[in-house]
Amino acid sequence: MKQxxxxxxxxxxFLKTAAIATIATTxxxxxxxxxxxxxxxxxxxxxxxxxxxEIVEIDSVYLxxxxxxxxxxxxxxxxxxxGKKFVMVVDLARCKNARKCVTACQKWHYRPEETEWLTVKLxxxxxxxxxxxxxxxxxxxxxxxxxxVCPVNATFKRQDGLVLIDNERCIGxxxxxxxxxxxxxxxxxxxxxxxxxxxxxxxxxxxGVPARVGTVEKCDFCPDRAREGLxxxxxxxxxxxxxxxxxENEDTVSNGDETLSFSQLIKDRSAYxxxxxxxxxxxxxxxxxxxxxxxxERGYENxxxxxxxxxxxxxxxxxxLEKK
Amino acid sequence: xxxxxxxxELFNHQRPVIEKFGARTWKWxxxxxLWIGLGGYALYLQIAKGHTVTGMRDNVVWGLYIANFxxxxxxxxxxxxxxxxxxxxxxxxxxxxxxxxxxxxxxSTIIGPVFILLCVGxxxxxxxxxLYPRLQSPITWDVFAIGTYFTGSVIFLYLALxxxxxxxxxxxxxxPKWQQKMYKILAIGYRGTKGQKRHIRISTNLLAIMIIPLAxxxxxxxxxxxxMTLRPGWHSTIFGPYFVLAAIYxxxxxxxxxxxxxxxxxxxxNYIQDKHxxxxxxxxxxxxxxYGYFTFSEYLTDWFGSEKWSNEVIDKIFNPAKxxxxxxxxxxxxxxxxxxxxxxPKTRKPGWITIASFFMVIALWVKRYLIIVxxxxxxxxxxxDTRTEYVKYSATWVEWALTFAGIATFFLFFTLLSKxxxxxxxxxxxxxEKPVVTTKDSAEENEIAPA
Numbered sequence: 116m117k118q119x120x121x122x123x124x125x126x127x128x129f130l131k132t133a134a135i136a137t138i139a140t141t142x143x144x145x146x147x148x149x150x151x152x153x154x155x156x157x158x159x160x161x162x163x164x165x166x167x168x169e170i171v172e173i174d175s176v177y178l179x180x181x182x183x184x185x186x187x188x189x190x191x192x193x194x195x196x197x198g199k200k201f202v203m204v205v206d207l208a209r210c211k212n213a214r215k216c217v218t219a220c221q222k223w224h225y226r227p228e229e230t231e232w233l234t235v236k237l238x239x240x241x242x243x244x245x246x247x248x249x250x251x252x253x254x255x256x257x258x259x260x261x262x263x264v265c266p267v268n269a270t271f272k273r274q275d276g277l278v279l280i281d282n283e284r285c286i287g288x289x290x291x292x293x294x295x296x297x298x299x300x301x302x303x304x305x306x307x308x309x310x311x312x313x314x315x316x317x318x319x320x321x322x323g324v325p326a327r328v329g330t331v332e333k334c335d336f337c338p339d340r341a342r343e344g345l346x347x348x349x350x351x352x353x354x355x356x357x358x359x360x361x362x363e364n365e366d367t368v369s370n371g372d373e374t375l376s377f378s379q380l381i382k383d384r385s386a387y388x389x390x391x392x393x394x395x396x397x398x399x400x401x402x403x404x405x406x407x408x409x410x411x412e413r414g415y416e417n418x419x420x421x422x423x424x425x426x427x428x429x430x431x432x433x434x435x436l437e438k439k
Numbered sequence: 440x441x442x443x444x445x446x447x448e449l450f451n452h453q454r455p456v457i458e459k460f461g462a463r464t465w466k467w468x469x470x471x472x473l474w475i476g477l478g479g480y481a482l483y484l485q486i487a488k489g490h491t492v493t494g495m496r497d498n499v500v501w502g503l504y505i506a507n508f509x510x511x512x513x514x515x516x517x518x519x520x521x522x523x524x525x526x527x528x529x530x531x532x533x534x535x536x537x538x539x540x541x542x543x544x545x546x547s548t549i550i551g552p553v554f555i556l557l558c559v560g561x562x563x564x565x566x567x568x569x570l571y572p573r574l575q576s577p578i579t580w581d582v583f584a585i586g587t588y589f590t591g592s593v594i595f596l597y598l599a600l601x602x603x604x605x606x607x608x609x610x611x612x613x614x615p616k617w618q619q620k621m622y623k624i625l626a627i628g629y630r631g632t633k634g635q636k637r638h639i640r641i642s643t644n645l646l647a648i649m650i651i652p653l654a655x656x657x658x659x660x661x662x663x664x665x666x667m668t669l670r671p672g673w674h675s676t677i678f679g680p681y682f683v684l685a686a687i688y689x690x691x692x693x694x695x696x697x698x699x700x701x702x703x704x705x706x707x708x709n710y711i712q713d714k715h716x717x718x719x720x721x722x723x724x725x726x727x728x729x730y731g732y733f734t735f736s737e738y739l740t741d742w743f744g745s746e747k748w749s750n751e752v753i754d755k756i757f758n759p760a761k762x763x764x765x766x767x768x769x770x771x772x773x774x775x776x777x778x779x780x781x782x783x784p785k786t787r788k789p790g791w792i793t794i795a796s797f798f799m800v801i802a803l804w805v806k807r808y809l810i811i812v813x814x815x816x817x818x819x820x821x822x823x824d825t826r827t828e829y830v831k832y833s834a835t836w837v838e839w840a841l842t843f844a845g846i847a848t849f850f851l852f853f854t855l856l857s858k859x860x861x862x863x864x865x866x867x868x869x870x871x872e873k874p875v876v877t878t879k880d881s882a883e884e885n886e887i888a889p890a
Binding site: 229234236237238251260263264265266267268269284285286287288289290292293294296297298300301302303304305306328329330331390393395421422424425426429 | 488489490491495496497498500501558559560561564565567568570571572573575576577578579582664665667668669670815818819820821822823824825826
C-alpha cells in the first residue's frame with residue numbers, strides 16, 4: 116500500500132515534470148517566435164488542463180497556435196479514425212427542403228453553387244404516393260461499387276466506414292461515376308475556381324480541398340470535423356434536425372439538438388436504406404416520411420425559379436401545382 | 440529468295456506501289472493529316488480547358504470516345520479471329536487477304552486505346568495505372584489484356600511478313616537506301632532455309648492459336664467495364680459473348696471494305712477475287728444471324744421483365760421520339776441487310792456485299808453508342824437538373840473532330856503501310872493456286888474446304 120502510494124507519487128511527479136517541460140518547451144518556442152515577430156506581450160491568462168488533471172494558468176503569448184486542419188499522412192488519411200464507424204440517419208419526416216445543408220456543405224468545402232455534393236431530390240415512389248423531400252449525401256457504402264472499379268486505388272474504403280477520394284491519385288477515368296448507382300460523384304470538368312485563402316493548403320483526402328481539374332470528388336462526411344469532435348456542416352446547418360450523424364460503435368447519433376441511440380432510433384422508426392436490393396450496404400439510413408412536420412409545398416413555394424424548375428414535373432404529377 | 444512464276448507475277452504487279460509514292464497517295468496523305476491536325480487542335484483545347492469542351496457531364500460521363508474505343512477494338516478482330524481461325528483450319532483461300540486482315544488488327548489496336556485515353560481527365564497521371572494498379576478493376580484487366588493482345592497481333596503480323604521482307608530485300612527495288620536497309624533489318628537474315636521455314640511455321644501456328652483466346656479475353660474484359668456495374672442495360676450476363684460476337688462481326692465488315700478498296704485501287708482483281716467476298720460474306724451472314732439472336736434475347740428479356748429501372752432504358756431505346764429510329768436502323772442495317780444481301784444469289788456480289796458491310800459497320804458503331812448513352816442518361820435517382828447538357832448528352836465538335844481524326848489515322852496508317860509492304864503476301868502465294876478471275880458459277884463450285 117505504502118509502496119503503491121510512493122509509486123503513484125513518483126508517477127505524478129514525473130508527469131508534472133513532463134508537463135512543465137512541455138509547457139516550457141512550447142513557451143520557449145513561442146517566445147523565440149514572438150521575439151522575432153516582435154509580438155506585443157498581452158498579459159491575458161489562459162486556463163489549461165495539464166496532463167495530470169490540474170488546471171494551470173499561463174500567458175496566452177506562450178501558446179502555439181495550431182492550424183485547424185492537422186496535417187495527416189497519406190497513410191492516416193487512408194486508414195481512417197481508429198475505433199470509429201460513422202453512420203448517418205436522415206429523418207425524412209422533418210425535411211422541408213430548406214437547402215441550408217446544401218449551402219453549408221458548399222461553403223465548408225469551397226464548392227461553387229452548381230456543385231452539390233449534397234442534393235435534395237423530390238421523390239415520388241409510385242403514382243399515387245405522396246412526394247417527399249429526399250436529401251442525399253454519399254452513402255459511404257460498405258460494399259462500394261465505386262471503390263471496386265477504381266483502377267488506381269484513388270478511391271478507397273476506410274476502417275471508419277468512409278469512402279474517400281485522393282484527388283492527387285485520381286486519373287479521371289470516371290469509372291467510379293459510371294459504377295455509382297446513386298449519381299453521388301461529381302467531376303471537375305474545368306479548372307475549379309479556388310478561393311485565395313485555401314490555395315496553398317496541403318491537399319487532404321479528408322477535406323477534399325483544394326479541388327483539381329480532371330478529378331472526381333464527392334461528399335466525404337467531413338472526417339476533419341469529426342477529428343475535432345464536430346458534426347458535419349450539413350447536420351449543424353439544418354434548421355429542422357433532419358440529419359443525425361454519429362458512430363455505430365458508440366451507438367450514438369446526434370443532430371446537434373438531441374443525441375440518441377442509433378440502434379434504438381432505427382428500430383423505433385423503422386429505418387431503411389435506399390435501394391437495399393442493390394447490395395451496396397449504405398451507411399446512411401432513412402427514417403420514412405411518416406407524420407410529416409411540413410407539407411411538401413413548403414419546400415417548393417419559396418424556391419428561386421431555377422430550383423423550382425427542377426421539381427416542377429413531380430409537383431404537377433402530384434396535383435400540388437396547377438398545370439400551366 | 441527464289442520466286443516461282445506466280446509469285447514473280449504477283450510481285451511485279453505490286454512492285455510499283457512500293458516503289459512510287461504517287462501524287463494520289465500524297466493527296467490522300469495530306470487530306471488525312473489535315474483531319475488529324477484538326478483533331479490535334481481539338482485535343483489541345485480539351486487538355487487546356489478541361490473536359491468541359493466535350494458533351495460529357497456528371498450523368499453521361501462517357502460518350503463518343505468510349506463508343507469509338509469499343510468500335511476500334513472490335514474491328515481489330517478481323518485479323519485476330521478471322522485470319523487466326525482461317526490459319527488454324529488451313530483454309531487455302533485466306534492467303535491473299537490475311538495481310539489486310541492483320542493490318543486492320545494492328546492499326547485499330549493502336550487507335551482504339553487512344554480513345555479511352557481521351558476520356559481520361561488526367562493524362563499526366565497515366566503512370567498511376569502501373570504504379571498503383573488494383574487488380575479488382577476491369578480497367579486494369581483491360582490494360583493488361585489489350586497490351587498483350589497488341590503485342591501478339593504485332594508479332595503475328597510480323598511473322599507473316601518476314602519472308603516478304605526477305606523478298607523485298609533481295610529484289611533490288613528502286614527505293615531509297617534507308618528503306619532497303621530497313622527491309623534488311625526486318626528480314627532478320629531470312630534465307631529460306633529449312634530450319635528458318637520451320638521456325639516461322641511453328642511460331643505462326645502457335646500465335647494463331649494464342650491470338651484467338653486473347654482476342655476473346657480482350658473484348659470480354661472490355662464489355663465487363665459495363666457489365667460489372669449495377670446499371671440497367673449494362674449489368675447483363677451475356678455482355679461478354681455479345682461484345683465478342685459484335686467485334687468479330689464488325690471486323691469482318693471492315694475487312695470486306697478494305698479488300699474492296701485495295702482491289703479497286705491497286706487493281707488486284709486477279710488475286711482478291713469474287714470468291715473471297717462471297718466466302719467472307721457467308722461468314723458475315725452467319726455472324727449477323729448470331730448477332731441478331733443475341734440482340735433479340737438481350738432486349739427481349741429486359742423488355743419482358745419490365746423492371747422499373749430497366750424499363751427507363753428500354754423506353755429510351757424503343758421510343759421513336761428518343762433513340763427509337765436509331766435502334767431500328769441498327770437492327771435493319773446491322774442485322775437484316777447483310778443477311779439478305781448474302782442470302783440472295785442476285786445480290787451475292789462483291790459490290791453489294793461491300794455496301795452491306797459498310798452499312799453494317801456504321802450500324803454497329805451506332806449500336807455501341809446506344810449501349811452507352813441511354814444507360815448513362817437513366818440514373819437510378821431522378822436527375823432533377825435544369826442544366827440541359829447534364830440531362831442529355833450531345834457530342835460537341837471537339838469529340839467529333841477527334842473521332843474523325845481517329846478514322847483519318849486509321850486510313851493514313853493503312854495508306855502508309857501499303858507503301859512499305861505488299862498488300863498481298865508474296866511468299867505465301869504458292870504455285871498451286873492459279874490466279875483466276877472467278878465468275879459466279881466457279882465461286883459456287885469452290886467450297887470452303889480445309890486443305
